[in-house]
Amino acid sequence: MLKLSGVIITFNEERNIEKCLQSLVNVVDEIVVVDSNSTDNTKKICERYNVNFITQEFLGYIEQKNFALDQASYNHIISLDGDEALSEELQKSILTLKTNWNFDGYYTNRFNNFCGQWIKYSDWYPNKKLRVFDRRKAEWKGLNPHDNVQLYDESAQIGHLNGDILHWTYRTYDEMDKKTDYFSTIAAKAYYDNHKTAPIIKLLWNPSWAFFKAFFLRLGFLDGLNGFRICYQTGKITYLKYLKLRKLYRAIS
Structure with a gap:
């Protein structure tokens, strides 16, 4: 066996x-x-x-x-x-x-x-x-x-x-916010190490699309207030990782 x-x-x-x-x-x-x-x-x-x-x-x-x-x-x-x-x-x-x-x-x-x-x-x-x-x-x-x-x-x-x-996952919104900040920092560093770029279009478009897809196309609104919060955070972490990636490139240049 x-x-x-x-x-x-x-x-x-x-x-x-x-x-x-x-x-x-x-x-x-x-x-x-x-x-x-x-x-x-x-x-x-x-x-x-x-x-x-x-x-x-x-x-x-x-x-x-x-x-x-x-x-x-x-x-x-x-x-x-x-x-x-x-x-x-x-x-x-x-x-x-x-x-x-x-x-x-x-x-x-x-x-x-x-x-x-x-x-x-x-x-x-x-x-x-x-x-x-x-x-x-x-x-x-x-x-x-x-x-x-x-x-x-x-x-x-x-x-x-x-x-x-x-x-x-998370017991509170505050716990989720802290993890979002933590994970976005790790993601930005990984993107930087892999030579990914962060043009302004990605900073603006990718978070908006991430929220729209999760909330509307994947029916996140059906989970109520917590569903909205999750979809909002999905867009937020996308925004933060590109923002932090841009800061990494600026710090090196």
Whole structure:
């Protein structure tokens, strides 16, 4: 029977990590937690479970997740963040893979909880993610902080599993604002390192289009006030990363 490794990266995840571990413990054959020197009770909570807890200074989102993959004992991986968990339906779907793994990787839908509300529209659902895969055929790539699993072979076969990854995002608007500022700074630096440009048209058009697409075309308005806030923030983070990218170029010139 095929064996699975559950791989998680954490930093100060005492609020959510137990839900994550509980959803994995009866599904996988080992759990690997790579922690970036948490200062809360993350480690203490993990020690209640039979996990391989590894401390590693944060290398960057993509780099940290690839490091975590290398620590797993088995090649077939379920990769989660500390604020995510498998729904009961997804747990059942993954268990069937132990005797019936037919693809190189599997997509799952991610269901996001924002300020206590499960968000059903905008760009937040179904929010398809490739999180169940054979690590010999894939790795984390992208531009920080927008990491994603990519298969090496363009002709690779990808399936889709029933059930959701449950994701607890922000509890308050203030928390979201702080993360937006943080992530936009990381994104601007990644864009700069990859020689992406920030002409004024991108600064003006891209945020407007991001909001319009999420709120109107992806029906974000159906999630009410929180839907509006999410779509507004989608435009805002796009604006900030291009604004900060322009500032980086000015600082160098």
